[in-house]
Amino acid sequence: MTQALHILRKDARRFAYEICVLAALTAAFAWSQIVNDVYTAGALSDYVRLAAAVLPLAWWYVISLLIHEESLIGDRQFWVTRPYSRGSLFAAKALFVVLFMNVPLLLAGFVILAAAGFQPLVYLPNFLWMQLVLAATLILPPLALASLTRTLIQFGLTVLGGLAGYIGMLLVIGGVSIGGHQVYQSNGLAWASGIASELWLAAPALLILLLQWSTRRRLVAIGAGVALFLLLDFSQSSLSWRTGTVVQSRMFGERGAESTAVTLNAGDVTPDSWAGTHEGVALAVGFRVIHIPAGETAAPQIIEMTFEGRRGARWSTGWTQVISSEADVFQKDPVPDRTFNWWQRVVVDRSFYQRARSGPVTIRGSVYVMLNARRGFGLPENRTTAVPGGGLCHVWSRPRFGQFVKCLAPFHLPFSASDGFPGSQWKPVRLLSVWDSPLPANLGMSPLSTMGMGSSAEGFIFLRYEPRAYIRRPFEATNVRLP
Amino acid sequence: MTQALHIFRKDVRCFRYELSVIGALTVAFAWSHVAADAPGVPELSRAVILAYVTSVLLVMGWWFLVSQLVHEEALAGDRQFWITRPYSWKQLLGGKLLFVLAFVNAPLLVAQMAILAAAGYSPLAGFPKLLWMQFAASLVLLVPAFALATVTRSLARVVLSVLCAVLCLYFWFAGQSLSIDIFTSRWTNQAAAMAVICAGAALVVRWQYSMRRTGASVIAGLCTLVLAGALYVYLPMTLRCVVQSWMFREPEERAVSVALGQPLASTLEQAPSAVVLGLPLAVTDVPTGEVAEPDIVNLDIEGPAGARWSSGWTWYNDVFPRAATAAYWHHTFFERAFYRRVAGGTLRASLYLGLRSRTALAVLPGRATHLPGGGYCEISTVDKAYAIFCSSPFRSAYDRVLSPNRIVYHPLYHALGGIDQSTSEELFSRWESPWPAEFALSPVFTDGFRCAAGSAISFAREDPRAWVRRDLKTTLHLPPEPQP
Numbered sequence: 001m002t003q004a005l006h007i008l009r010k011d012a013r014r015f016a017y018e019i020c021v022l023a024a025l026t027a028a029f030a031w032s033q034i035v036n037d038v039y040t041a042g043a044l045s046d047y048v049r050l051a052a053a054v055l056p057l058a059w060w061y062v063i064s065l066l067i068h069e070e071s072l073i074g075d076r077q078f079w080v081t082r083p084y085s086r087g088s089l090f091a092a093k094a095l096f097v098v099l100f101m102n103v104p105l106l107l108a109g110f111v112i113l114a115a116a117g118f119q120p121l122v123y124l125p126n127f128l129w130m131q132l133v134l135a136a137t138l139i140l141p142p143l144a145l146a147s148l149t150r151t152l153i154q155f156g157l158t159v160l161g162g163l164a165g166y167i168g169m170l171l172v173i174g175g176v177s178i179g180g181h182q183v184y185q186s187n188g189l190a191w192a193s194g195i196a197s198e199l200w201l202a203a204p205a206l207l208i209l210l211l212q213w214s215t216r217r218r219l220v221a222i223g224a225g226v227a228l229f230l231l232l233d234f235s236q237s238s239l240s241w242r243t244g245t246v247v248q249s250r251m252f253g254e255r256g257a258e259s260t261a262v263t264l265n266a267g268d269v270t271p272d273s274w275a276g277t278h279e280g281v282a283l284a285v286g287f288r289v290i291h292i293p294a295g296e297t298a299a300p301q302i303i304e305m306t307f308e309g310r311r312g313a314r315w316s317t318g319w320t321q322v323i324s325s326e327a328d329v330f331q332k333d334p335v336p337d338r339t340f341n342w343w344q345r346v347v348v349d350r351s352f353y354q355r356a357r358s359g360p361v362t363i364r365g366s367v368y369v370m371l372n373a374r375r376g377f378g379l380p381e382n383r384t385t386a387v388p389g390g391g392l393c394h395v396w397s398r399p400r401f402g403q404f405v406k407c408l409a410p411f412h413l414p415f416s417a418s419d420g421f422p423g424s425q426w427k428p429v430r431l432l433s434v435w436d437s438p439l440p441a442n443l444g445m446s447p448l449s450t451m452g453m454g455s456s457a458e459g460f461i462f463l464r465y466e467p468r469a470y471i472r473r474p475f476e477a478t479n480v481r482l483p
Numbered sequence: 484m485t486q487a488l489h490i491f492r493k494d495v496r497c498f499r500y501e502l503s504v505i506g507a508l509t510v511a512f513a514w515s516h517v518a519a520d521a522p523g524v525p526e527l528s529r530a531v532i533l534a535y536v537t538s539v540l541l542v543m544g545w546w547f548l549v550s551q552l553v554h555e556e557a558l559a560g561d562r563q564f565w566i567t568r569p570y571s572w573k574q575l576l577g578g579k580l581l582f583v584l585a586f587v588n589a590p591l592l593v594a595q596m597a598i599l600a601a602a603g604y605s606p607l608a609g610f611p612k613l614l615w616m617q618f619a620a621s622l623v624l625l626v627p628a629f630a631l632a633t634v635t636r637s638l639a640r641v642v643l644s645v646l647c648a649v650l651c652l653y654f655w656f657a658g659q660s661l662s663i664d665i666f667t668s669r670w671t672n673q674a675a676a677m678a679v680i681c682a683g684a685a686l687v688v689r690w691q692y693s694m695r696r697t698g699a700s701v702i703a704g705l706c707t708l709v710l711a712g713a714l715y716v717y718l719p720m721t722l723r724c725v726v727q728s729w730m731f732r733e734p735e736e737r738a739v740s741v742a743l744g745q746p747l748a749s750t751l752e753q754a755p756s757a758v759v760l761g762l763p764l765a766v767t768d769v770p771t772g773e774v775a776e777p778d779i780v781n782l783d784i785e786g787p788a789g790a791r792w793s794s795g796w797t798w799y800n801d802v803f804p805r806a807a808t809a810a811y812w813h814h815t816f817f818e819r820a821f822y823r824r825v826a827g828g829t830l831r832a833s834l835y836l837g838l839r840s841r842t843a844l845a846v847l848p849g850r851a852t853h854l855p856g857g858g859y860c861e862i863s864t865v866d867k868a869y870a871i872f873c874s875s876p877f878r879s880a881y882d883r884v885l886s887p888n889r890i891v892y893h894p895l896y897h898a899l900g901g902i903d904q905s906t907s908e909e910l911f912s913r914w915e916s917p918w919p920a921e922f923a924l925s926p927v928f929t930d931g932f933r934c935a936a937g938s939a940i941s942f943a944r945e946d947p948r949a950w951v952r953r954d955l956k957t958t959l960h961l962p963p964e965p966q967p
Contacts, residue, residue: 021646028653047656054649061642152638153551157501160544164507167533167540171514 003085007092008099011066018062019100029055030108033446034115052445059101060142064155066093067146072216074150090213097139102131109447116448117392118410123447126411129440130447136202137443144205147212148222183345185323186330187416188301188370191437192244196232198443204229241302241319245368248470251438257371257469259291262300264363264477271483272345273325280347283483284326287475289340289369296468297331297372298340299434305346305365309356315349322367332419332432332463334374348482357482364476372465376430379405379460387414388464389433395460405431405460406452411441413449415462428459435467486571490578491585494552501551502586505544512537513594516925517601522861522872538924545587546628550641552579553632558691560636572692583625588617595926602927604857604876612877612920619922622681630684633691634700648708655712670916671723676715683707720779720796724835727950730917733838739775740767741953743832748822748962758822758964762813762832773840773948780813780834784961786825799834819964826961833954839913839945846871846910846940854880855944858928860910864936871940872931873910877920879928881910881942907939914946 012019032051070079070089079089109127110120120127142155149155208225212218268286285305289298300322307315322329323345331340379385381403384394391409398404407414415431431453441447453460495502515537518530556565556575565575595613596606606613635641684707687700744763762782769775777799784792799813817825846852848862848869858875873880885908920926934940 018643021643021650024650024653025646028650028657031657032653047653050649051653054646058646061639061646065639152642156547156638157504160508160540160547161500161504163540164504164511164544167511167515167537168507170529170533171511171518 001088001091003088004091004095007070007084007089008095011069011092011096012100014069015062015065018065022058022062022100023104025051025055025058026104026108029445030111033108033112033448036450055105055445056138059138060159061152062100063097063139063142064146064149064152066096067143068149068151068155071150072147072212073218086213093143097143101139102135105134105445106131113410113447116408116410118448123410126440127447130411130444133198133441133443134445136198140202140205140209144208144212144225147209148218183323183325184328184330185321186299186301187436188299189241189244189248191439192240192247194437194443195243195439196240200229200232203232238319245302245470245472247438248368248370248467249472252370252467252470254469254471256293257471260293260298260369260371260469260471260473261290262367262369262473262475263288263290264475266477266480268477269363269480269483270343272343280350281353282325283346283348284324284343285346285363286341286343287367290338292334292338292340292371293468294338295334295373297334297374297465299330299370299372299465300340300342301368301370303344303365303367305344305363307348307352307356308362308364309352310359313352313355315352315356317346317365330434332430353482360479361482362476362478363480364474366472366474368470368472370467371469371471372434373468374463374465376461376463378428379431379462381459385462387433387462388466389414389435391415391433393431393460393462402455403459404452404454406450407431409449410447411449412436413442414451418453428461429453429455430461430463432463432465434465484574484577486574487577487581490556490570490575491581494555494578494582495586497555498548498551501548505541505548505586506590508537508541508544509590509594512541512924513597516594516598516927520598520602520874520925520927520929522874523863523870534925541924542624545625546641546645547638548587549583549625549628550632550635550638552582553629554635554637557636558633558695559697566695576688576692579629583621583629587625588621591620591924592617595924599876599926602874602876604927609876609926613926615919616877616923616926619918619920620924622677623922626681626684630687630704633688634697634704669718669723670918671726672715672718673922674916675718676711679707679711679714683711720798724779724796724950724952727837727947728835728952731837731947731950733949733951739769739836739838739951739953741765741834741836741955742767743830743955746830746961748826748965750965756819758817758819760815760817760822760961762815762830764813764832764834766836769838772842773838774945775836775838777813777834777836778950780832782813782815783831784825784828785830786828788824790824790828792821792825822961822964826964828961830961831955833952835950835952837947838949838951840948841943841945843941843943846942852942854942860940860942862940868933869936869938869940870931870933871908871910872929874927874929876928877926878914879912879921880930881912883911884932884934885909885911906935906937907941908934910940910942912942912944914944917947 029051032048036048070084071077106127109130113120113123142159145158146155149158204225207228208221211221211224215221264285264287270284270286272282272284287300289300292298302319303317303322304319305317322342324343325345326343329342375388379387379393379395381395381397384392387393387407387409389409389412391407391412391414393405393407393414395403395405413433413436415433416436417432417434419430419432442449511533515530515533518524519528519534521530524530556570557563592613595616599606599609599613631641631644635644683703687704687707690696690700690703742765744765746763747761749759749761750757764777766775766777779796780794780799781796782794786792794815842855844852844855846860846862848864851859851861853859854873854875856875857877858873858880860871860873860880863870863872921928
């Protein structure tokens with residue numbers, strides 16, 4: 001530990017200028033968040049974005065310099081001839097990162113929350129989770145990359161090359177289509193996908209770090225890191241959804257929703273209004289959730305469908321998000337007949353479709369549905385109101401412009417959507433706040449989320465949807481004729 | 484030239500990995516912009532986000548490449564290998580510039596042509612404008628990077644310098660108490676700042692390559708930055724108007740007449756200690772199809788006892804009715820004690836006003852409406868609302884959306900959802916500068932927003948025609964002080 005502290009002091013002296021710049025950038029970031037106002041156009045919003053973007057870049061730059069100071073690559077470094085323990089060296093570097101990156105950001109977070117009127121110490125676990133996630137996503141990957149490169153130039157080139165490759169992969173494999181279309185999809189398990197993405201970045205980085213710092217064999221470290229990266233990437237979506245559904249099922253159970261079911265009629269399969277792809281035919285399959293408990297709303301999240309044709313022809317979607325080209329897949333209002341309908345968009349494999357369309361098809365599968373209890377209240381004008389989810393909303397009006405609302409919430413979005421689109425039938429505007437995660441904090445640099453909304457002078461209603469039950473329901477329809 | 488080509492070939496070999504990355508980023512930039520510029524792409528779609536990300540990464544890649552390129556034969560320091568070789572500094576500089584032209588400008592030009600062609604515009608017809616965009620991008624993005632690389636020894640120094648520059652920007656911005664929008668400014672301010680930066684950067688590059696005086700070059704560079712920043716924000720209004728008057732001269736003498744009316748003095752309930760002097764201006768003889776709009780005004784008041792007051796040049800401060808003959812009001816606040824000293828005195832006014840030709844047309848649903856100067860707008864119905872999409876080459880199709888009862892600025896209030904119930908919307912476009920194209924990396928600009936279905940959508944464009952100054956010699960008597 002003495003050696004680690006010795007190396008830390010040496011690094012602190014060596015990077016004194018860089019540390020000052022980091023501290024100043026962190027202060028600038030905190031200041032930008034404190035003065036940030038969603039209704040200030042132009043310069044301030046640009047400034048806020050710039051401050052939030054530059055700080056991680058500065059971290060990456062300092063991490064690269066820090067690791068390259070005692071480079072792990074090559075065999076001509078001065079430090080390998082000294083009695084350096086690699087454990088001490090690693091501890092010193094980790095301590096440097098914690099002291100000059102994590103701690104200043106933590107303090108900045110305290111100041112941001114305190115300035116917004118929240119008690120920072122109450123949110124200490126949330127802060128620690130936020131720091132953990134930031135370390136996993138923004139600090140571990142550059143640490144791993146720096147331990148695999150010799151110089152800042154190699155580091156920069158690898159980052160640029162990696163990003164170029166990733167974007168190319170998104171463009172080619174992800175299929176950025178020419179021409180867009182509005183689709184509605186569930187967002188219920190985004191937190192699980194988020195965790196998986198963070199793990200997807202952090203786990204290979206951690207493995208590379210461990211191997212590189214223990215063996216200094218670059219090829220082995222890269223090989224192991226890439227293998228783990230591909231393995232996680234391969235299993236990411238299904239693994240994260242499986243984990244997410246297990247966690248949500250345990251958290252909310254099925255109590256009171258035993259009679260709720262999901263049905264599918266043989267006649268409810270039509271061509272989707274948005275065309276399919278070269279490989280697939282787009283269908284819209286009509287589902288209906290029935291016997292929803294009184295006063296509650298349904299939000300289907302993920303679905304798995306299997307199409308079985310004649311002579312053993314079979315095609316499955318696998319677990320996929322609930323998605324529709326027709327209408328929102330989140331039920332906002334309970335209805336008297338206690339049902340909810342949606343048209344699921346399915347892009348069926350073209351060769352299976354050609355074979356199966358001549359005869360009857362059986363569709364079976366299952367779907368996870370969240371049942372939400374809704375409560376709502378009006379937001380009074382010229383007052384700050386505490387809203388469910390831990391946020392604060394303030395409403396005011398401006399002559400000729402109508403009414404405005406600004407909401408703040410620590411570690412989560414104060415609301416996720418609204419009905420305030422042009423031509424909307426909802427007057428006053430409804431702010432929809434949906435439970436979105438069991439995690440203590442969303443991924444972000446700032447602990448505070450700010451959102452705003454304007455409307456004609458008819459006020460705002462805040463609607464909070466709290467999960468009441470989480471159910472998995474099978475469905476089956478036989479003798480379906482594909483269109 | 485042989486030596487320059489030799490250095491160029493050496494650099495190509497040396498930076499082949501970097502060039503591959505820049506090439507890949509340029510392709511990704513073009514591809515994502517082609518995808519993002521298509522009609523109906525949602526505002527936060529993957530294509531739009533990738534278009535933005537690739538633009539940022541491409542610029543970062545250029546800075547990385549340029550700094551590496553210059554540092555290969557570093558100019559700061561005295562231990563470089565190359566100064567012991569028979570290198571001519573002009574050949575060295577020529578080799579480096581050729582590299583930038585070949586591997587930064589040329590790929591960007593090709594990407595821009597591809598983006599234009601994919602959006603349905605002819606790249607060859609817009610070639611001069613593309614060259615202008617290249618020139619502007621080089622001045623703004625490459626020349627400063629090149630100059631910075633000449634006064635630093637390593638990439639670490641370049642990054643640290645950039646971070647320090649960003650910090651200075653933060654502190655300066657904080658010192659201005661958020662009152663100045665440093666990210667947008669009039670074209671005259673931008674042109675003045677860019678001219679200074681280019682001159683300074685050229686001086687630094689020339690000094691460094693010819694004499695390698697790093698200390699002097701750093702000081703020159705810092706002075707350049709301070710001067711450019713000052714010009715960007717504080718360029719005198721009169722100088723700006725003089726430049727605009729010179730650029731946009733009056734085609735015929737006295738096309739517009741301006742007359743001063745009798746001033747009115749009043750008070751405000753919120754500020755009883757002040758007198759508000761309202762000065763009516765009547766603008767007449769505005770040519771058909773054009774609009775006139777006061778820009779800045781200077782008032783001189785001389786009191787009966789010799790007391791004098793001058794407003795200096797200030798922004799004109801009222802809203803502007805759009806008509807051939809229009810009455811405008813300019814309001815000035817005075818403390819009562821001072822107003823008593825000048826009441827009954829005389830007033831003189833000078834002002835600059837812009838004369839703009841206005842083209843207006845209706846945008847109808849179900850078909851593409853072609854815009855003057857290129858581009859089109861179309862309306863489709865989505866979710867029981869009108870979705871308006873506009874595409875335009877080399878400049879934004881419109882700057883903001885005007886509603887009859889209020890001004891809804893694009894894009895913030897739309898992003899906030901702060902619009903509804905309006906029955907008519909005007910896509911308003913005003914082009915102030917004489918430049919042939921806006922500064923951007925992509926030559927295709929797309930905009931979109933939603934409004935209530937059934938709204939009447941119109942498009943209006945105002946192009947600068949003349950920038951005129953009027954000195955009003957009329958002597959007027961200020962009214963007596965009003966009682967609160």
